[in-house]
Every structure is written in C-alpha cells, then in structure tokens.
Amino acid sequence: MKAKEAFLPDIIAFCCAQSxxxxxxxxxxxxxxxxxxxxxxxxxxxxxxxxxxxxRAFEKGADGVLVLGCHEEACRHLSGNIRAKxxxxxxxxxxxxxxxxxxxxxxxxxxxxxxxRFARIANEINERIKELGPSPVK
Amino acid sequence: xxxxxxxxxxxxxxxxxxxxxILIVGCGTCVTIxxxxxxxxxxxxSSQLRLASKKNGNELEILEDTIERQCEKELVEALKDKVQQxxxxxxxxxxxxxxxxxEIFPDTPVYPALNTKFVxxxxxxxxxxxxxxxxxxxFLDKTGGICPIVRCAKGLLNGPCGGTNxxxxxxxxxxxxxxxxxxxxxxxxxxxxxMRKYYPPRNFQAVIRPGKVETLQA
Amino acid sequence: MATAFKETLNSGKFVVxxxxxxxxxxxxxxxxxxxxxxKDKVDAxxxxxxxxxxxxxxxxxxxxxxxxxxxxxxLQMTCRDRNRMALEAxxxxxxxxxxxxxxxxxxxxxxxxxHKEAKAVFDLDSAQLLHMVRILESGKDLGENELDGAVKFCxxxxxxxxxxxxxxxxxxxxxxxxxxxxxxxxxxxxxLDNFKKFMEYVRGLDKNIKILAGIVLLASARMAKYMNESxxxxxxxxxxxxxxxxxxxxxxxxxxxxxxxxxxxxLKEEAICDGVHVMAIGREEVVPDILAxxxx
Numbered sequence: 001m002k003a004k005e006a007f008l009p010d011i012i013a014f015c016c017a018q019s020x021x022x023x024x025x026x027x028x029x030x031x032x033x034x035x036x037x038x039x040x041x042x043x044x045x046x047x048x049x050x051x052x053x054x055x056r057a058f059e060k061g062a063d064g065v066l067v068l069g070c071h072e073e074a075c076r077h078l079s080g081n082i083r084a085k086x087x088x089x090x091x092x093x094x095x096x097x098x099x100x101x102x103x104x105x106x107x108x109x110x111x112x113x114x115x116x117r118f119a120r121i122a123n124e125i126n127e128r129i130k131e132l133g134p135s136p137v138k
Numbered sequence: 139x140x141x142x143x144x145x146x147x148x149x150x151x152x153x154x155x156x157x158x159x160i161l162i163v164g165c166g167t168c169v170t171i172x173x174x175x176x177x178x179x180x181x182x183x184s185s186q187l188r189l190a191s192k193k194n195g196n197e198l199e200i201l202e203d204t205i206e207r208q209c210e211k212e213l214v215e216a217l218k219d220k221v222q223q224x225x226x227x228x229x230x231x232x233x234x235x236x237x238x239x240x241e242i243f244p245d246t247p248v249y250p251a252l253n254t255k256f257v258x259x260x261x262x263x264x265x266x267x268x269x270x271x272x273x274x275x276x277f278l279d280k281t282g283g284i285c286p287i288v289r290c291a292k293g294l295l296n297g298p299c300g301g302t303n304x305x306x307x308x309x310x311x312x313x314x315x316x317x318x319x320x321x322x323x324x325x326x327x328x329x330x331x332x333m334r335k336y337y338p339p340r341n342f343q344a345v346i347r348p349g350k351v352e353t354l355q356a
Numbered sequence: 357m358a359t360a361f362k363e364t365l366n367s368g369k370f371v372v373x374x375x376x377x378x379x380x381x382x383x384x385x386x387x388x389x390x391x392x393x394x395k396d397k398v399d400a401x402x403x404x405x406x407x408x409x410x411x412x413x414x415x416x417x418x419x420x421x422x423x424x425x426x427x428x429x430x431l432q433m434t435c436r437d438r439n440r441m442a443l444e445a446x447x448x449x450x451x452x453x454x455x456x457x458x459x460x461x462x463x464x465x466x467x468x469x470x471h472k473e474a475k476a477v478f479d480l481d482s483a484q485l486l487h488m489v490r491i492l493e494s495g496k497d498l499g500e501n502e503l504d505g506a507v508k509f510c511x512x513x514x515x516x517x518x519x520x521x522x523x524x525x526x527x528x529x530x531x532x533x534x535x536x537x538x539x540x541x542x543x544x545x546x547x548l549d550n551f552k553k554f555m556e557y558v559r560g561l562d563k564n565i566k567i568l569a570g571i572v573l574l575a576s577a578r579m580a581k582y583m584n585e586s587x588x589x590x591x592x593x594x595x596x597x598x599x600x601x602x603x604x605x606x607x608x609x610x611x612x613x614x615x616x617x618x619x620x621x622x623l624k625e626e627a628i629c630d631g632v633h634v635m636a637i638g639r640e641e642v643v644p645d646i647l648a649x650x651x652x
Contacts, residue, residue, distance in 0.1 A: 051182060052178075052181055052182060052185060055182065055185035055186065055189070056185060058189055059185060059188055059189060059192075094182065094186060097146075097147040097148075097186060098147065098186050098189045098190045098193065099190070099193055100189065100193075136193050137189045137190075137192040137193045138192075
C-alpha cells in the first residue's frame with residue numbers, strides 16, 4: 001500500500017504546439033492544478049510523434065505516455081492527428097508484444113483554450129498509471 | 139517486389155535467446171517498401187527487444203544497420219566490422235537476404251526475423267497482394283494480364299471451374315474468381331478467342347528447383 | 357450384366373443415372389445395400405471421388421464393387437488429389453477391370469473439406485483430363501510414350517446451366533465438348549424455363565451431346581433456401597421454396613419427392629433433354645420412390 005502511494009509515475013506528454021501545448025499553458029496561467037510529474041514535450045504537430053519516440057520513452061523509464069493533438073478536422077497540417085491516432089494504435093500492438101499494457105499510452109484531442117480539459121486528462125492518466133504501477137521494464 | 143512480414147516477437151525472442159550482443163540488419167529495397175524490414179522496422183524491433191530483455195532481467199546489446207540490398211554479396215561484405223563484434227545476426231531481409239548474409243559470414247549464426255510471403259504489389263495503403271508465383275512459364279499473354287496461377291485457387295489454365303459463384307471464388311466469397319475477371323478483361327479487349335482456346339497441361343517443371351538462370355549481359 | 361452406358365446413351369431412351377457416395381472408412385455395408393437397391397433401377401451409377409474434399413473410400417474401389425454386383429458404374433475422377441501420372445495409371449487399371457465410363461471433374465478445393473492442410477494437386481483441369489482420356493485411347497500417354505495395351509472410355513463432364521455469369525461457363529463447356537465429352541450431368545436444376553434455354557443453346561452447338569439434368573432431392577424449405585443462396589449455380593424458384601414450406605412436419609422428403617418427380621416427368625414428356633441424374637445425398641433409399649413417382 002505504502003509503495004503505491006509513494007509511486008510517482010513518470011509520464012511524458014507529447015503536446016501539439018497548435019493546441020495541447022497552449023492548453024497546458026492556459027491551465028498553468030489559470031492555476032488549474034495538474035500533476036507535476038507529467039513532463040510536457042512540445043511538438044509541432046501530434047503527427048510528428050513517431051512510434052520510436054514512444055518506445056524509446058519506455059526504454060528510458062517512462063511509466064506512461066500521452067499524445068495530445070488537435071480535434072479531428074482541426075489539424076493545421078490536415079491529417080497529422082489522424083496519423084498520430086493510427087500510430088498509437090500500431091504502438092498498442094508493439095507494446096502488447098513486449099508485455100507492456102496498452103493502457104499506458106493514450107491519445108487525446110483538445111483545443112488550445114481547453115485548460116480544464118488538459119488538466120482533467122493529465123489527472124486521469126496520472127491516476128490510471130498509479131493503478132497500473134511502475135512500468136514492467138523500468 | 140518481394141513481400142514479407144515480421145515474425146511474431148515471441149518467435150524472434152526464442153531465436154536470439156541467450157545472446158548478449160546481436161546485430162539487426164535491415165534491407166533498403168523490397169522489405170522497406172512493405173514496412174517489414176527497413177531501417178525504421180529495425181529501430182522498432184531493436185527497441186522492442188531491448189524492452190523485452192529488460193523486462194526479463196537479461197542484458198542485450200543491439201547494433202543496427204540497414205544496407206541497400208541484402209541479396210548482394212558486396213553490399214553484405216560491408217557489414218564485416220559490425221558482424222565481428224556480435225554473437226549473432228538477425229536479418230530483416232527476405233529469405234534471399236538472410237541466406238546471403240549466412241553465406242558471407244558462415245561462422246556467425248544468422249536468423250530470419252521475417253517470413254517471406256510472395257511476389258506482389260500494393261493494393262492500397264498498407265495492403266500488399268500476391269500477383270506473381272514465379273512459375274517460370276508466364277501465361278499472362280493468354281489471360282489479359284491476370285495471372286490464373288496466383289489468383290485462381292486451383293491454378294486452372296482452362297477456367298472457370300464449376301464452383302465459381304457470381305464472380306467470386308468458391309473458396310472465399312471475398313475472393314474474385316480469376317477466370318471471371320479474365321473473361322471480362324478479354325471481352326473488354328475483344329480477345330475472347332484467346333479464352334476459347336484449349337490450353338494443354340502446364341509444365342510444372344519449367345523451373346527446376348532450386349532455380350538457376352545464367353546469361354550474358356547484352 | 358448391365359448394359360454398357362454408352363449403348364444406353366445412344367439408344368434414344370430417357371437415361372437415368374444415380375449416385376453412390378462411398379463411406380468414410382472400410383465399412384461397406386450401407387454402400388452395398390445402396391448399390392443393390394439401385395443397380396437395376398438406373399442405367400448407371402456414379403461414384404463420387406472424395407466429394408466436397410472429404411476423404412472417403414476411393415471411387416475406383418466402389419466402382420469395382422458396383423461392377424462385381426452387376427451394376428454399371430461411372431467412375432468420377434477429380435484433379436484435386438492426383439497428378440497426371442496417377443490419373444493415367446488409375447484409368448489403365450479401371451479399364452482392365454471392365455470400368456468403361458468416366459466423369460472428368462476439376463474437383464472442389466481442399467479448403468471446403470476435412471483435410472484443410474493437405475496439398476491440392478490440380479496438375480490438370482477437367483478439360484485437360486478429358487483430352488488425356490482421348491490421348492490414352494490413341495495408345496499414348498501424356499509423356500508421349502507408347503502404351504502396351506490401350507483403353508477405351510465413354511467420357512463425360514459436368515456443366516452448370518445456371519452459372520452467373522453464364523458466358524465463362526459456356527466457354528468452358530465448349531472446351532469440354534471439343535475435348536471429347538460425350539455426356540454431361542448438370543448441377544441441380546429446379547427451373548425448367550431457364551433450363552430449356554440452355555438446352556436450345558446445346559442443341560444448336562451439337563445435336564449429339566447427351567445432357568442429363570441434375571435432380572437433387574429437396575428435404576425441407578430450409579434446404580431449398582440454402583441451396584438457392586449458398587450453392588454456386590443453383591437457382592431454386594421462390595414458388596418451390598414456398599411449396600416445400602407447405603409440407604407437414606416430418607413430410608418434407610415426401611414433398612421433395614413430389615417436386616423431383618414432377619420435374620423429371622416434364623423433362624421426359626417434353627423431351628427437353630436426354631435424361632436425368634438423380635442425387636439424394638444421404639437419402640439413397642428414396643431414389644426408387646422418386647423414380648416410381650416419375651413413372652420411370
């Protein structure tokens with residue numbers, strides 16, 4: 001019990017510069033609390049995130065990964081968010097093969113002004129990863 | 139192009155069980171195109187194998203390299219330095235590539251990470267289909283460019299059979315009946331006489347296996 | 357001794373053939389019962405060859421059994437399980453044992469049967485098999501070698517008059533005719549208007565080809581529907597499906613016999629074709645009833 005409470009997941013959040021990163025910013029400036037152990041990495045588009053980035057994140061000890069991009073139809077690069085969705089789907093298979101729970105990675109969409117949504121997603125994932133425990137390959 | 143598919147990770151893990159340092163080699167030609175064994179796939183497999191090893195508490199160091207074509211002796215020889223550093227090689231090339239590497243480096247175990255499936259082409263994004271059986275006795279002139287050896291479940295030269303069902307094959311309702319396709323194509327080209335001709339039994343020994351071709355360049 | 361099938365075909369009478377499906381094993385009790393039941397009531401008996409790609413007692417063996425018991429067998433040969441050499445050899449043997457009739461088929465795919473991982477042969481197709489019979493008759497084999505003692509067969513094939521699309525099927529039909537097929541047994545027929553059109557085309561092609569219409573006994577409305585929807589080239593008119601549905605519970609087969617005999621009567625009275633091939637798979641015992649009801 002104690003060990004679980006002490007476990008602070010290492011979560012990487014790839015945030016699209018056009019939406020999620022700004023939402024994270026909004027959350028910050030509005031003082032909406034979200035877990036400090038979520039590490040935000042800004043990418044020009046969710047579609048820039050490669051399966052290798054996520055696999056390597058797990059190699060380096062991540063417990064969970066978030067990919068956050070624009071809502072469907074709203075991608076500035078037209079289909080980057082769709083590609084990201086397909087990649088996360090493919091990634092699930094790659095992770096299952098290695099014995100890593102697919103629940104550790106998820107993709108969400110949001111708009112630049114959705115500070116509350118960003119915080120809610122971050123909290124939700126944080127709780128989920130706490131439940132799942134540390135990554136089996138740490 | 140040759141179309142291949144990566145083996146299940148469990149099978150690959152079993153092959154390299156016990157090794158602590160391996161080289162994974164990709165191929166820049168066919169298997170890159172069908173997303174099975176190119177540079178990217180080498181990187182992904184390496185990452186997965188490292189994760190899997192870590193999970194089981196084993197150590198595994200992986201060198202990676204992708205050469206233009208694994209079925210070429212000179213290109214494979216260039217891997218010498220890396221091969222000398224490892225205990226085993228995992229090839230992400232087709233069967234021809236695996237065997238070329240194995241022949242150039244007979245002291246090092248070489249393992250196939252892929253299952254080579256067929257000669258084919260892309261039908262859509264991420265979908266490759268078999269189109270050529272490399273039978274050595276091409277029949278395409280008689281069928282308007284549709285191969286009955288590959289696409290007819292029974293490989294008939296005088297099709298269709300009695301099981302053809304509304305243009306679909308009796309074997310699989312999703313599969314087109316090749317001979318119905320051939321009929322439509324030849325009808326379109328005004329060449330039905332070609333289909334009306336009787337074709338004698340096929341020469342199944344057109345290529346004596348393992349096949350060999352020897353020529354002089356023009 | 358039974359009359360040679362070829363003679364019967366050319367005699368001008370309305371020909372009737374039946375079918376024996378060999379057992380899955382060596383227990384030939386039922387097979388012998390069926391042979392004895394039917395051998396004198398029909399002009400010849402087909403023996404199926406691993407039908408539907410289900411492994412069974414061989415057709416050649418069963419054909420011998422029919423011969424032994426005084427019947428006239430039609431040896432069915434498919435190209436699925438044997439290469440050209442095995443097919444040639446089987447025909448040499450069959451000839452020496454008095455088997456004179458062969459039905460040349462391509463064969464169902466392996467995948468529909470019960471040995472789904474077996475290697476499918478298909479060295480030849482049905483047209484090539486027919487040609488092969490004639491080549492053997494000329495005293496040579498497919499390797500162009502001289503034979504010491506030749507063969508002679510009455511060879512036939514099958515045709516699906518309701519295939520959709522019909523044109524490729526007719527091209528194949530014509531190839532079989534050119535390859536020397538003397539008679540054809542058709543896939544199950546239920547619509548005589550369509551069949552008449554097919555027969556017009558056949559008579560226009562060659563008056564000497566003998567066509568035996570396939571009559572498959574219906575046992576229930578569900579079977580009628582299934583045949584209509586799932587069996588390639590079989591069309592069961594809605595009227596017949598409805599008629600089957602009017603049968604009382606447990607009386608489906610009687611209804612089926614009524615319909616079959618009606619079809620046979622019409623085919624005979626109107627001289628639509630040269631005969632019928634009656635198939636009552638799994639219900640061979642009622643074939644005599646069908647024939648009796650048809651006035652044959």
